[in-house]
Amino acid sequence: MKTFLYMLSRTLHLHGMLDSCLYFKNCLRHRKPNLRFQEQHPDFIVPPTQLAFDAYHTVSYEHYHNMGAAQAQYFMDTITPHLPQHSQINMLDWGCGPARIIRHMTSGWEGTAPENVHCYGADYNQKSISWCRENIQNVHFFKNELEPPLPFDDNFFDVVIARSVFTHLSASMHDAWLRELHRILKPGGLLLATLQGRNFLSKMTASEQKAFEEGALVVRDGVTEGKKGFSAFHPAKYVHTHFSPRFTIIQHVENPPCKGLVQDVWLLRA
Numbered sequence: 001m002k003t004f005l006y007m008l009s010r011t012l013h014l015h016g017m018l019d020s021c022l023y024f025k026n027c028l029r030h031r032k033p034n035l036r037f038q039e040q041h042p043d044f045i046v047p048p049t050q051l052a053f054d055a056y057h058t059v060s061y062e063h064y065h066n067m068g069a070a071q072a073q074y075f076m077d078t079i080t081p082h083l084p085q086h087s088q089i090n091m092l093d094w095g096c097g098p099a100r101i102i103r104h105m106t107s108g109w110e111g112t113a114p115e116n117v118h119c120y121g122a123d124y125n126q127k128s129i130s131w132c133r134e135n136i137q138n139v140h141f142f143k144n145e146l147e148p149p150l151p152f153d154d155n156f157f158d159v160v161i162a163r164s165v166f167t168h169l170s171a172s173m174h175d176a177w178l179r180e181l182h183r184i185l186k187p188g189g190l191l192l193a194t195l196q197g198r199n200f201l202s203k204m205t206a207s208e209q210k211a212f213e214e215g216a217l218v219v220r221d222g223v224t225e226g227k228k229g230f231s232a233f234h235p236a237k238y239v240h241t242h243f244s245p246r247f248t249i250i251q252h253v254e255n256p257p258c259k260g261l262v263q264d265v266w267l268l269r270a
């Protein structure tokens with residue numbers, strides 16, 4: 001039913017209106033819990049609700065705090081065994097939104113990473129980057145466009161995290177960004193990407209499911225590319241054929257043992 005309503009609103013070009021209604025409903029639902037959260041965590045700066053909803057579809061401060069911390073920890077645990085020890089690690093959260101994850105990956109302050117980790121964030125949403133620059137310490141933030149390039153030298157990063165970013169891009173943008181992420185990663189550097197895999201089959205229409213089962217990238221467009229309403233679903237076969245020429249697949253976790261993370265986690269090496 002939910003999928004049907006979404007598809008209908010897309011066809012009738014009412015997606016923006018539906019999203020605004022869901023936003024206001026979500027604000028009402030979380031008003032009291034959010035006030036309580038702020039009383040309990042007076043020093044934890046939270047992003048404006050509109051930025052939060054735009055990035056991860058809820059305005060809940062508790063979600064922003066708890067899911068961000070849990071996923072940052074899970075990502076660090078996943079990448080650490082594959083990183084060189086004792087050298088400086090440059091890590092980019094590409095499509096960082098309002099820093100839900102990267103703020104927990106810094107050393108010191110709110111993060112738990114070792115001191116040799118230097119954190120960067122990039123996003124194509126100017127408002128998210130402006131908010132991050134004003135409010136989040138120990139991370140360098142950059143705005144990029146929907147299309148590459150990123151403002152970094154070749155071979156600069158040891159790690160790039162792309163948490164639910166390819167999930168909002170078209171097929172041609174996949175190719176362009178895979179090329180760009182490979183350019184900024186050091187040889188042997190890591191790309192950790194989360195993608196919408198089999199766990200999302202129930203959200204797809206019958207024809208989307210058929211295409212998915214045949215191994216095709218399923219793209220639900222009709223709204224602004226890069227926004228959360230623009231959805232891409234990734235069968236494992238597609239990742240193997242399209243990510244593999246540039247990247248070696250180290251790990252594919254279909255049901256990651258991390259609260260709130262229903263997307264597949266792919267760890268790849270440049």
Ligand SMILES: C[S@@+](CC[C@H](N)C(=O)[O-])C[C@H]1O[C@@H](n2cnc3c(N)ncnc32)[C@H](O)[C@@H]1O
Pocket residue numbers: 054055056094095096097098099100101122123124125128144145146147162163164165168169225226227228
């Ligand atoms: C679903 S949100 C995830 C945000 C963040 N990674 C998190 O998990 O909280 C997707 C993010 O990707 C950003 N984005 C989409 N296309 C992008 C692009 N081409 N370059 C950089 N960021 C992009 C959006 O602005 C949004 O912040």
